[in-house]
Amino acid sequence: MSDYGKILVAIDLSEDSNRILQRARAVASSAAAQLHIIHVIEPLSFAYGGDIPMDFSGIQDEIYQQATQQLDRFAESHGIDKAHRHIVMGRPEVEIHALAEELQADLIVVGSHGRHGLALLMGSTANGVLHGAKRDVLAVRVGSPD
Numbered sequence: 001m002s003d004y005g006k007i008l009v010a011i012d013l014s015e016d017s018n019r020i021l022q023r024a025r026a027v028a029s030s031a032a033a034q035l036h037i038i039h040v041i042e043p044l045s046f047a048y049g050g051d052i053p054m055d056f057s058g059i060q061d062e063i064y065q066q067a068t069q070q071l072d073r074f075a076e077s078h079g080i081d082k083a084h085r086h087i088v089m090g091r092p093e094v095e096i097h098a099l100a101e102e103l104q105a106d107l108i109v110v111g112s113h114g115r116h117g118l119a120l121l122m123g124s125t126a127n128g129v130l131h132g133a134k135r136d137v138l139a140v141r142v143g144s145p146d
Contacts, residue, residue: 004136006034008105010096010129013039013070016111016142021078023140024109036084038099039071040092064089093128100135112139 009024011017024035041064044056068087075085088095100108112126126139 004028004033004107006103006105007036007107007109008096008100008103009035009037010092010108010110010125011037011039011071011074012111012125013067013074017074019142020109020111020140023138024107027107027109027138034084035080036086036099036103036105037071037075037080038086038088038096039067040095041067041087041089042091043089060089091128092125093132096125096129097132097134100133105135107136107138108133109138109140111142113141113143 004027007024007028009021011020021035021037028035041060044060044063064087071085071087072082074080075082086099088099096108096110099105108129110126110129113124126137130137130139
């Protein structure tokens with residue numbers, strides 16, 4: 001029996017999100033364990049930098065609204081209470097760590113594509129969450145193996 005009473009599950013709203021949440025439930029210490037889900041939206045300015053003189057606010061708002069709707073549908077289908085759904089904007093590893101700290105989560109669960117070589121050197125969300133985490137991290141292998 002594990003001692004994980006509060007688990008933060010980071011999802012990207014892809015098909016892999018179901019598997020990640022199932023794994024989190026499997027390691028939960030009891031039916032009373034709290035499951036929180038987080039989806040982080042990276043601002044478009046991170047991807048394009050300040051070099052492109054465009055206003056991304058309208059596009060960013062639309063992305064946020066669509067992600068909120070998707071997260072709500074996903075959470076409802078899995079019985080996750082509205083108070084345990086979190087959608088934020090920023091760098092995934094930073095926001096996941098911040099929420100885990102705020103919630104005093106015992107475990108963070110993330111998906112990992114098991115990248116290697118150049119993709120591993122460049123980093124991934126799972127790698128970013130693992131490094132610097134102040135709590136246990138479970139990386140769930142997702143996607144098709146290379």
